[in-house]
Amino acid sequence: MNIVANWSYPTPIKMGRGRIKELADACKTLGIKKPLLVTDRGLASMAITAHALDILEEAGLGRAIFSEVDPNPNEINLEAGVKAFKDGGHDGVVAFGGGSGLDLGKAVAFMAGQTRPVWDFEDIGDWWTRANSEGIAPIVAVPTTAGTGSEVGRASVITNSQTHVKKIIFHPKFLPGVVICDPELTVGMPKAITVGTGMDAFAHCLEAYSSPFYHPMSAGIALEGLRLVKEFLPRAYKDGTDIEARSNMMAAAAMGAVAFQKGLGAIHSLSHPIGAVYNTHHGMTNAVVMPAVLRFNRPAIEDKIARAAAYLGIEGGFDGFYDYVLELRKELGVPESLTAMGIKPDRVDELVAEAIKDPSCGGNPVELTAENTRALFLECF
Numbered sequence: 201m202n203i204v205a206n207w208s209y210p211t212p213i214k215m216g217r218g219r220i221k222e223l224a225d226a227c228k229t230l231g232i233k234k235p236l237l238v239t240d241r242g243l244a245s246m247a248i249t250a251h252a253l254d255i256l257e258e259a260g261l262g263r264a265i266f267s268e269v270d271p272n273p274n275e276i277n278l279e280a281g282v283k284a285f286k287d288g289g290h291d292g293v294v295a296f297g298g299g300s301g302l303d304l305g306k307a308v309a310f311m312a313g314q315t316r317p318v319w320d321f322e323d324i325g326d327w328w329t330r331a332n333s334e335g336i337a338p339i340v341a342v343p344t345t346a347g348t349g350s351e352v353g354r355a356s357v358i359t360n361s362q363t364h365v366k367k368i369i370f371h372p373k374f375l376p377g378v379v380i381c382d383p384e385l386t387v388g389m390p391k392a393i394t395v396g397t398g399m400d401a402f403a404h405c406l407e408a409y410s411s412p413f414y415h416p417m418s419a420g421i422a423l424e425g426l427r428l429v430k431e432f433l434p435r436a437y438k439d440g441t442d443i444e445a446r447s448n449m450m451a452a453a454a455m456g457a458v459a460f461q462k463g464l465g466a467i468h469s470l471s472h473p474i475g476a477v478y479n480t481h482h483g484m485t486n487a488v489v490m491p492a493v494l495r496f497n498r499p500a501i502e503d504k505i506a507r508a509a510a511y512l513g514i515e516g517g518f519d520g521f522y523d524y525v526l527e528l529r530k531e532l533g534v535p536e537s538l539t540a541m542g543i544k545p546d547r548v549d550e551l552v553a554e555a556i557k558d559p560s561c562g563g564n565p566v567e568l569t570a571e572n573t574r575a576l577f578l579e580c581f
Contacts, residue, residue, distance in 0.1 A: 203383075203447040210352055210458055215381040215450070217443055223252055223294065223342065224259030226378040230338035232292030234262050236285050238305035239296040240269040243344060248385050252296060252342065264288050266308070269297075272475055272482075273304040274361040275318055281308035285337070292338045295376065298397065299348030299482065302341055303356040306374045309337040310356075323355060323370035323559055331371050341376035344385045346436075346449035347397025347483050349404060349457020351379045359476050366472045368559055381454070383446035391437060392484070395532045398433040398449055400483030401425065403467050403490060404456025409508060410501045411463030411563040418462035423511055425455035430512055430528075437532055463563025466493045466555075470577060473554035478543055487534045488541060492579040494522055496572070500565035538580045545581045552577060 204216035214222055227235050235256060243249050244267035257263040266284040269277050285293070285308050295305025311318055313335015320330055341351035350356070355370040389397070405425035408418055428448045435445035470493070471485040494505075498518060506517035514520045535541045552574045555561070561568050568576075 201444050203444065211375050211377065211379060213352070213379045213381060213454070215447065217382060217384045217447070219380055220252060220342065220382045220385060221255060223255045223340065223380060224261055226340045226380060227256070227261055227292060227294070230292060230340065230377040232261070232338055232340070234288070234290050235264070235292045235294045235340070236288060236290040236308070237265045237294040237296050238269065238281060238308055239265065239267050239301040240271070240298070241267050243267070243297050243301065246388070248344065248388070249296065252294070256294070264290065269300050269304045271300055272359045272366070272479060273300050273307075274359045276361050277304055278307050278311060278318060278358060282311050285312045290337070292340070294340045294342060295351075296342045296344065298343070298345035298393070299350050299357075302343060302348065302350035303358070305341070306339055306350070306376070307356040307358060307369060309339045310369070310371060310374060312337050318358060318369055319360070319367060321369050321371060323368040328371045333371070333373055336371070336373040339376040341379045342385070343379075343381060343450065343453070345389060345393060345397040346386055346446065346453040347400035349401065349453045349455070351376060351381070352454045353457045364476045365554055366476045381450045383443050383450055386446045386450065387441055387443075389440065391440070391533075394437055394440065395534060396481040396483035396487070397453070398429060398436065398483070399487035399532070399534065401449065401453040401456040402429045402433070403483070403486035404460050404464070405429065405452070406490070407465040407467055407563065408456065408459035408462045410497060410504060410565055411465060412500070412565050413463045413563065415462035418459040421455050422459035422462070423508060425452045425459060426508060427512055428452035428455070434528075434531060464560035465564035466496065466561070466568060466573075466576065468560035469555045469558035469564065469568065470551070470580065472558050472560065473551045474538070474543065476554070477547060477551065480541060480543070484534065485541070487529055488538060489580045490525060490529075491522065492576060494525065495579075496576050497565045543581075545578060548574060548577050
């Protein structure tokens with residue numbers, strides 16, 4: 201089945217194989233005449249990136265790339281990106297890649313018009329109103345993985361290089377003006393990245409669905425996102441060239457990011473400090489801590505998860521769903537614990553301190569304290 205669709209929710213999305221050819225048109229739609237393509241170091245030398253640059257160059261939009269982007273992008277990467285943007289006289293950003301490339305590309309477009317430091321725009325209260333919204337450059341987002349959903353997000357995650365703490369930087373104009381979801385761009389993803397990003401999408405949907413806040417629209421999107429991951433992630437893992445599976449995983453990733461307006465929880469508040477301290481893959485870390493968090497939250501979510509299990513065609517209520525998660529992790533080769541990821545529990549106090557400050561904490565169905573978060577971390581080893 202060849203999936204081709206145009207959606208206008210939550211922003212214009214062009215979905216379908218080969219639609220990267222519409223990149224120049226997307227730029228022109230937003231009035232971008234001289235884009236800067238922002239991506240990560242790994243993607244910079246790949247054929248899909250060269251092809252995207254060819255399309256821009258052939259349309260008379262130049263051929264500019266910035267790729268000094270770490271797996272967990274920080275303010276040093278951001279400052280270098282903003283400098284490249286300004287020095288090149290650019291008027292828009294093509295954010296190209298996985299979560300790191302997308303997050304940094306969006307942040308470059310945002311910070312190019314600001315005079316205050318990036319930390320002044322952390323997702324706290326109405327801090328976003330401090331920004332000069334007129335100075336934010338337009339953004340075209342082109343995901344090359346299917347996990348973070350950053351292409352439809354109104355925030356970027358930037359790691360503070362001094363404190364190793366991940367900060368969520370928010371502004372409504374972080375939402376890209378056009379998104380191109382071309383599943384052919386994800387075909388070359390290594391199996392481990394397919395798993396990590398796919399499980400990130402699953403975690404977004406699971407936590408958004410489980411969050412106690414009232415947002416029925418997000419809950420519905422999260423539930424269908426879970427179904428798409430269940431059906432199509434194993435297929436994408438087995439056969440990376442399965443375009444139908446790749447397309448549906450791109451949809452699930454976007455759905456997870458739309459859904460988590462409803463909130464995230466302990467999977468993310470544990471995963472963020474682990475990633476910041478140990479530089480682990482975010483989605484894979486989510487997958488590793490997921491069973492322990494499910495057990496921890498069970499008293500508050502048992503009935504809700506039973507309803508999800510029924511929708512997903514899983515028998516046995518909460519226990520059936522929990523067993524399914526364990527089986528899925530095993531099928532996809534997810535490490536069984538943080539220990540298996542090569543992490544020791546010697547910095548657990550540091551991790552706990554950051555986890556309970558993480559913005560995701562507030563959406564967890566069971567309130568997180570220093571004591572129960574410490575016990576939860578230790579269960580993950």
